[in-house]
Amino acid sequence: MTAPIYDRVALIGLGLIASSMFWAMKRAGLAGEVTGYARSAETRDTARRIGLCDRVCDSASEAVADADLVVLAVPVGAMAAVAAEIAPHLKPGATVTDVGSVKQSVIDSVGPHIPEGVFFVPGHPLAGTEHSGPESGFAELFDNRWTLLVPLPDTAPEPVARLRGLWEGMGAHVDEMDPAHHDLVLAVTSHTPHLIAYTMVGVADDLRRVTDSEVIKYSAAGFRDFTRIAASDPTMWRDVFLTNKAATLEILGRFTEELFALQRAIRTGDGDQLFDYFTHTRAIRRGIIEAGQDTDAPDFGRVKAGS
Amino acid sequence: MTAPIYDRVALIGLGLIASSMFWAMKRAGLAGEVTGYARSAETRDTARRIGLCDRVCDSASEAVADADLVVLAVPVGAMAAVAAEIAPHLKPGATVTDVGSVKQSVIDSVGPHIPEGVFFVPGHPLAGTEHSGPESGFAELFDNRWTLLVPLPDTAPEPVARLRGLWEGMGAHVDEMDPAHHDLVLAVTSHTPHLIAYTMVGVADDLRRVTDSEVIKYSAAGFRDFTRIAASDPTMWRDVFLTNKAATLEILGRFTEELFALQRAIRTGDGDQLFDYFTHTRAIRRGIIEAGQDTDAPDFGRVKAGS
Ligand SMILES: NC(=O)c1ccc[n+]([C@@H]2O[C@H](COP(=O)([O-])OP(=O)(O)OC[C@H]3O[C@@H](n4cnc5c(N)ncnc54)[C@H](OP(=O)(O)O)[C@@H]3O)[C@@H](O)[C@H]2O)c1
Ligand SMILES: NC(=O)c1ccc[n+]([C@@H]2O[C@H](COP(=O)([O-])OP(=O)(O)OC[C@H]3O[C@@H](n4cnc5c(N)ncnc54)[C@H](OP(=O)(O)O)[C@@H]3O)[C@@H](O)[C@H]2O)c1
Numbered sequence: 001m002t003a004p005i006y007d008r009v010a011l012i013g014l015g016l017i018a019s020s021m022f023w024a025m026k027r028a029g030l031a032g033e034v035t036g037y038a039r040s041a042e043t044r045d046t047a048r049r050i051g052l053c054d055r056v057c058d059s060a061s062e063a064v065a066d067a068d069l070v071v072l073a074v075p076v077g078a079m080a081a082v083a084a085e086i087a088p089h090l091k092p093g094a095t096v097t098d099v100g101s102v103k104q105s106v107i108d109s110v111g112p113h114i115p116e117g118v119f120f121v122p123g124h125p126l127a128g129t130e131h132s133g134p135e136s137g138f139a140e141l142f143d144n145r146w147t148l149l150v151p152l153p154d155t156a157p158e159p160v161a162r163l164r165g166l167w168e169g170m171g172a173h174v175d176e177m178d179p180a181h182h183d184l185v186l187a188v189t190s191h192t193p194h195l196i197a198y199t200m201v202g203v204a205d206d207l208r209r210v211t212d213s214e215v216i217k218y219s220a221a222g223f224r225d226f227t228r229i230a231a232s233d234p235t236m237w238r239d240v241f242l243t244n245k246a247a248t249l250e251i252l253g254r255f256t257e258e259l260f261a262l263q264r265a266i267r268t269g270d271g272d273q274l275f276d277y278f279t280h281t282r283a284i285r286r287g288i289i290e291a292g293q294d295t296d297a298p299d300f301g302r303v304k305a306g307s
Numbered sequence: 308m309t310a311p312i313y314d315r316v317a318l319i320g321l322g323l324i325a326s327s328m329f330w331a332m333k334r335a336g337l338a339g340e341v342t343g344y345a346r347s348a349e350t351r352d353t354a355r356r357i358g359l360c361d362r363v364c365d366s367a368s369e370a371v372a373d374a375d376l377v378v379l380a381v382p383v384g385a386m387a388a389v390a391a392e393i394a395p396h397l398k399p400g401a402t403v404t405d406v407g408s409v410k411q412s413v414i415d416s417v418g419p420h421i422p423e424g425v426f427f428v429p430g431h432p433l434a435g436t437e438h439s440g441p442e443s444g445f446a447e448l449f450d451n452r453w454t455l456l457v458p459l460p461d462t463a464p465e466p467v468a469r470l471r472g473l474w475e476g477m478g479a480h481v482d483e484m485d486p487a488h489h490d491l492v493l494a495v496t497s498h499t500p501h502l503i504a505y506t507m508v509g510v511a512d513d514l515r516r517v518t519d520s521e522v523i524k525y526s527a528a529g530f531r532d533f534t535r536i537a538a539s540d541p542t543m544w545r546d547v548f549l550t551n552k553a554a555t556l557e558i559l560g561r562f563t564e565e566l567f568a569l570q571r572a573i574r575t576g577d578g579d580q581l582f583d584y585f586t587h588t589r590a591i592r593r594g595i596i597e598a599g600q601d602t603d604a605p606d607f608g609r610v611k612a613g614s
Contacts, residue, residue, distance in 0.1 A: 015395060020563070030510075030531050032573060034336070040365060071527070077578075081522060097397045099498075101528075108309045113415065122542040125336035126525050126527055126528045127527055127528075128528065128606035129593075130363075130606075131605050132607065135343075136605070138605075140611065143577055143611060143613060144335050145527050146524055146525055149484050152426060153550065159519050173524075175524075181564075182518075184516060184517060185517050185521055185522075185525055186525075186528065187519050187527045188510070188511050188514060188522060188530070189511070189521075189526055189528050189529065189530040190525075190528035190529040190530060191508065192510075192552060193532075193533055194528050194529050195505055195531040195568070195569060195573075196503055196507060196586055197358055197529075198569070198584060198585055199565050199566045199569060200499065200500055200503060200562060200586050200590075201591055202565055202584055202587070203495070203499075203558065203561045203562050203565055204495050204496070205587065205588060205590075205591055205593065206561075206565075207495060209488075209491060210461065210491060210492050212490055212594065213594075214344075214496075214532070215495060215496055216493075216591065216594040216595050216598050216600065217434050217453055217598060217600065218453055218455075218492055218493075218496045218497075219496055219595050219600050219601070220433055220434055220452050220453070220601075221408075221433045221434075221435065221496050221497035222496065222497040222498075222500040222501050222536055223495070223496040223497060223500050224503075224536070225500075225590055225594050225602045226441060226532075227588070227592040227595055227601075228499055228532070228592065228601070228606075228607065229529055229532060229590065230450050230585075230588040230589070230591075231560065231588070231592035231593075232585075234581075234582050234585035234586045234589075235582065236583045237581070237585050238578050238581040239578075239583060241573045241581055242573070242576055242578050242581070245573055245574070245576075246308050249570065251510065251571060252566070252570055254505060254510045254513075254514070255507060255510050256563065256566070258506050258509055258513075259502075259503070259506045259559070261501060261507070263556065263559055265503075265546045265548075265553060266388075266549070266552055267552070267556060267557060267587055269549055271384075271545050271546075271549050274541075274544070274548055274549070275542065275545045276503055277505060277509055278537075278539075278541035278544050278545060279541045280501055280512065280542075281505055281508040281509050281512060281534070281537040281538070282507070282538050283512075283519075283599045284511065284522060284523065284534050284535040284537075285437075285508075285510055285519075285538035286537065287519065287523040288523050288526050288531050290522050291524060293523065293526050293527055293531060294526070294527075294531045294534075295523065295609050295610045295611070296329075296533070297438035297609070298437065298438050298443070298445075298482075299437075299535075299607075299609060300535065300607045300610075301609055301610045302356070302602050302604075302605075302607035302608055302609060303604060303607075303608045304447065304450060304451060304602070
């Protein structure tokens with residue numbers, strides 16, 4: 001255990017990401033005192049009951065007073081209001097970061113609220129699960145996953161390096177990127193896949209001639225992987241699509257173009273085109289496994305439920 | 308261990324499904340002698356080396372001679388040729404089944420080759436992984452998964468009941484269904500999801516402005532689940548789409564219709580529509596978990612690679 005990187009950290013929002021950060025900071029002794037705040041009394045009570053945060057506060061302003069690092073861990077669409085609320089209470093020299101899944105929109109909406117003398121270093125851990133809320137977090141969530149920092153061009157290097165140290169201490173690898181590129185990369189690796197999964201599950205749910213109970217029983221043939229992604233938090237994902245509109249629509253356009261080409265190959269019976277397409281996508285999977293970003297165990301090595 | 312259900316079983320094709328059947332039959336003592344055949348000497352050699360089958364034969368006709376059950380476990384497009392080859396060598400009173408992922412097309416192409424006095428009971432285990440080949444099988448593959456039998460209307464009940472007993476002995480639940488309904492259900496729960504996953508991975512691989520190395524590093528945000536599905540065998544999936552054309556195109560049509568509605572909601576900023584859509588898809592996930600068809604552990608409880 002080394003010296004803490006920040007003496008006081010405030011977590012605003014106490015869901016999956018904030019609670020995982022808390023346990024990961026504790027695991028490695030990265031923070032002195034960690035305060036926390038969530039808007040609902042229910043979440044604050046849960047946090048107190050499970051020991052999430054050293055001190056759970058009843059207002060955001062109380063939580064951020066004296067904090068060296070403030071982490072905004074609420075849905076992207078709620079960031080601006082939270083930033084406005086805490087701004088007057090931020091300590092000079094403090095750093096504000098966020099964990100939102102979209103970056104340009106957070107920079108545009110949070111940035112103007114950050115007072116002179118406080119550093120704003122936007123960030124995004126590329127790690128999550130389909131669960132949410134204060135009880136869903138765990139210390140290992142960020143281990144061997146990437147966190148992207150999106151510092152503004154005029155931010156001093158020291159606060160960025162310190163935040164990088166925190167993420168590395170929580171087990172993550174860290175890259176820096178500009179916001180437009182971040183939002184495009186995420187549209188490909190996360191946002192469009194989520195929209196597609198939600199859509200496929202919606203179609204299955206909607207069909208008259210195939211019952212929900214059939215879909216459920218026979219899901220193991222591929223569909224159930226989509227349902228995991230489509231079980232993610234609706235508020236979070238609504239905000240992602242509303243705030244990463246341009247990049248998502250661009251990737252969706254590419255997706256439907258390719259899908260129509262494959263649909264045409266099916267209609268015309270062009271087996272060679274299908275075979276070639278299905279062959280070249282395998283290289284990406286191999287790369288992901290070699291990079292340690294997924295397991296090669298069949299079916300993710302998942303525990304077989306019910307057997 | 309009970310008495311074997313079949314004295315002699317012949318497996319034609321020695322890939323993921325056939326090898327899993329072999330280990331599952333051995334686990335429960337369901338078959339006396341199991342013979343096997345695959346078209347390539349390489350696969351036959353591998354099978355001999357790893358003890359897959361009691362006897363590996365150098366021709367399909369040798370493998371099926373005297374068999375009480377013959378299992379066609381080759382890609383759907385290859386079934387007819389295999390059936391034609393073995394037909395003259397089938398024992399009167401034997402049962403032929405298959406494990407192909409599409410049923411109407413197999414019935415149309417294999418059925419005419421089955422001689423008088425031999426029973427043909429098409430089947431399809433709804434279980435698989437992204438791996439293929441003789442070394443990818445394991446005895447537990449079918450445990451707690453569904454196998455669909457698609458008997459022809461004029462087939463005697465006894466051979467169907469006996470085959471059902473075999474699948475149940477291998478750990479599966481069994482339902483019966485007519486071929487058109489089977490092909491529609493599978494278009495929803497398997498075939499269209501696979502096509503969509505292949506397409507999304509293809510799009511990611513193709514973008515100029517996002518490198519493959521970025522896609523690979525940052526895949527944990529959702530995309531990597533798609534890459535698992537899109538790593539499945541290209542020959543098998545080419546044949547599935549060529550032979551389940553009508554149902555796949557129907558479901559694809561529904562899918563693009565819904566996707567366009569969501570795309571429009573993103574473009575117009577209709578957050579309520581997105582939120583409602585993302586909310587109602589969660590019930591299906593809950594149903595799948597309650598039915599024991601998937602684990603509720605975050606991220607499938609997958610083993611974290613590389614950490
Ligand atoms: N989940 C992921 O996979 C993932 C991955 C990377 C980044 N992120 C980002 O991380 C952030 C938090 O996500 P999460 O998964 O931790 O969410 P979560 O588990 O759903 O928790 C969200 C937290 O934000 C609070 N909150 C919700 N709406 C609010 C509002 N309008 N005003 C103030 N507070 C509000 C909630 O308070 P109550 O509990 O009181 O309702 C809760 O404490 C989001 O920006 C998301 O984009 C998520
Ligand atoms: N994988 C799944 O998830 C899954 C699930 C349910 C049903 N199925 C169905 O099960 C069947 C077998 O799939 P699998 O996953 O076991 O496949 P696999 O692991 O790729 O094995 C296929 C076997 O078929 C043989 N084969 C391939 N092309 C052939 C041809 N043109 N003529 C004769 N033999 C040929 C191969 O021989 P060599 O080894 O000599 O090349 C191999 O032994 C397919 O009909 C598939 O639709 C698959």
